[in-house]
Amino acid sequence: MLKFLLVPAAFLYKAGVIVRHRLFDWGLLKSERFDIPIVCIGNITVGGTGKTPMAEMIVAYMSQTHRVALLSRGYGRRTKGYLEVRCDSSYRDVGDEPLQIKRKFPDTVVAVCGKRTEGIRRIRAEHPEVDLIVMDDGFQHRYVEPKVNIVMVDATRPIQHDRMLPAGTLRDLPSELHRAHYFVVTKCPEPMAPIDRRILRKVLIQVAYQRVYFTRFESFNPQPIFPDEAVSPLAAGAPVVALSGIGNPKPFLATLRARYAVKAEMTLDDHHVYRVRDVRALEALLAKHPSAAIVTTEKDAVKLTNRSKIAPELRRRLYYLPINISFIEDSATDFLQKLEEDVRAN
Numbered sequence: 001m002l003k004f005l006l007v008p009a010a011f012l013y014k015a016g017v018i019v020r021h022r023l024f025d026w027g028l029l030k031s032e033r034f035d036i037p038i039v040c041i042g043n044i045t046v047g048g049t050g051k052t053p054m055a056e057m058i059v060a061y062m063s064q065t066h067r068v069a070l071l072s073r074g075y076g077r078r079t080k081g082y083l084e085v086r087c088d089s090s091y092r093d094v095g096d097e098p099l100q101i102k103r104k105f106p107d108t109v110v111a112v113c114g115k116r117t118e119g120i121r122r123i124r125a126e127h128p129e130v131d132l133i134v135m136d137d138g139f140q141h142r143y144v145e146p147k148v149n150i151v152m153v154d155a156t157r158p159i160q161h162d163r164m165l166p167a168g169t170l171r172d173l174p175s176e177l178h179r180a181h182y183f184v185v186t187k188c189p190e191p192m193a194p195i196d197r198r199i200l201r202k203v204l205i206q207v208a209y210q211r212v213y214f215t216r217f218e219s220f221n222p223q224p225i226f227p228d229e230a231v232s233p234l235a236a237g238a239p240v241v242a243l244s245g246i247g248n249p250k251p252f253l254a255t256l257r258a259r260y261a262v263k264a265e266m267t268l269d270d271h272h273v274y275r276v277r278d279v280r281a282l283e284a285l286l287a288k289h290p291s292a293a294i295v296t297t298e299k300d301a302v303k304l305t306n307r308s309k310i311a312p313e314l315r316r317r318l319y320y321l322p323i324n325i326s327f328i329e330d331s332a333t334d335f336l337q338k339l340e341e342d343v344r345a346n
Contacts, residue, residue, distance in 0.1 A: 010167035017164070017173055024142045031145040032117050036124065037132050037343045040146035042139025044159065044172035047247030047270070049152035050186040050217065052097045052299065053325045055136050059105055061336045062343070067129045070105075071119045072098045072136040074112030076271035082122045085110040091303050096271060097136070100302045116144045132343060139179075140172050148342050151180040153204065154248065155188045155214075160203045178206040181342065182335070187251055188216045188328060197329070213335050218326035219255050222295050222319035225304055229315045234293055239263050241285050243296040245272030245303075252297055252321065263289040274303050283314055293317045 023029040039058060043049045055070060062068050074083070074095030085094045085102040094102075094112050102110040109127050113119030116138055123130055138144060139151060153159065162168045177183075183204045189196075192214060201212050224230030234240070240260040244252050245268035256262050264285050268278070282294060294317055296304070301320035304310065310318070327335065 006167040010164040014164040038146040040138040045169040066132040069109035069130040082113040225318040239292040
């Protein structure tokens with residue numbers, strides 16, 4: 001019954017998206033171009049596609065030759081308007097992903113603003129040294145016309161077989177992919193058959209200059225959230241409790257199951273706000289599995305750093321799983337160098 005109710009809702013949602021794009025196409029809504037290169041990282045689906053690891057990769061590389069700023073809307077924050085992110089900011093004020101990026105790149109300007117045009121103007125006015133802005137999750141935000149659009153695509157959820165929200169995970173029209181310059185396909189299987197790559201290229205590429213890169217997530221050894229209190233490094237096969245509050249936790253869980261003995265799983269909604277009851281639930285899981293450690297994601301880790309709200313025993317057993325994007329066909333250097341050429345081009 002629910003399936004039949006979702007179909008008309010998806011039809012109405014799609015109609016609304018079509019009308020909005022047409023208003024931009026006809027010039028009734030205006031896209032603004034700025035006098036500074038803007039690299040936009042986005043997607044057309046809900047759930048985790050790897051925008052944050054991609055933003056981190058681009059910030060790290062471009063910071064070698066540019067003064068980079070990162071602009072995000074700060075999804076899920078309780079504040080409004082423009083805010084600059086500090087390393088000691090609360091994720092409730094600035095959002096979990098911007099805070100994660102700021103802590104990794106403390107010298108980089110990281111700002112959040114729901115109105116991206118306003119955010120860009122504030123960065124330009126208050127940080128005139130900035131000569132490149134990376135805009136996180138802005139492909140649908142057509143009020144800004146970026147110089148480069150990078151669209152992240154989840155290989156485990158092919159867009160050609162997907163449906164519009166709420167019947168599927170599409171939040172934008174596949175026909176709008178013509179505005180992209182680069183496609184980065186994430187979560188590719190190992191190995192990935194050449195026929196599957198050809199199919200995806202055929203689905204994605206709508207303009208001759210578009211490029212497609214195939215990647216997967218590479219994870220490293222879990223790191224303690226509180227290094228000065230951690231008991232010891234986690235050995236392979238150790239008992240763990242898996243904790244996640246991300247858009248698509250399946251790859252994270254699969255990685256933990258392959259490396260460790262997962263005794264329990266606590267899976268929460270994307271951008272979950274941790275409360276006292278969540279901490280109590282974790283303590284109960286550790287009491288049930290006294291030899292286990294808790295392993296969570298990087299995004300969740302930034303929400304669990306308040307020592308005053310977490311008991312010492314829990315702090316000693318909290319770890320996070322670092323990840324980055326690994327290119328499986330062309331090299332990351334090839335992608336980043338071509339991106340740099342596009343940023344510098346007139």
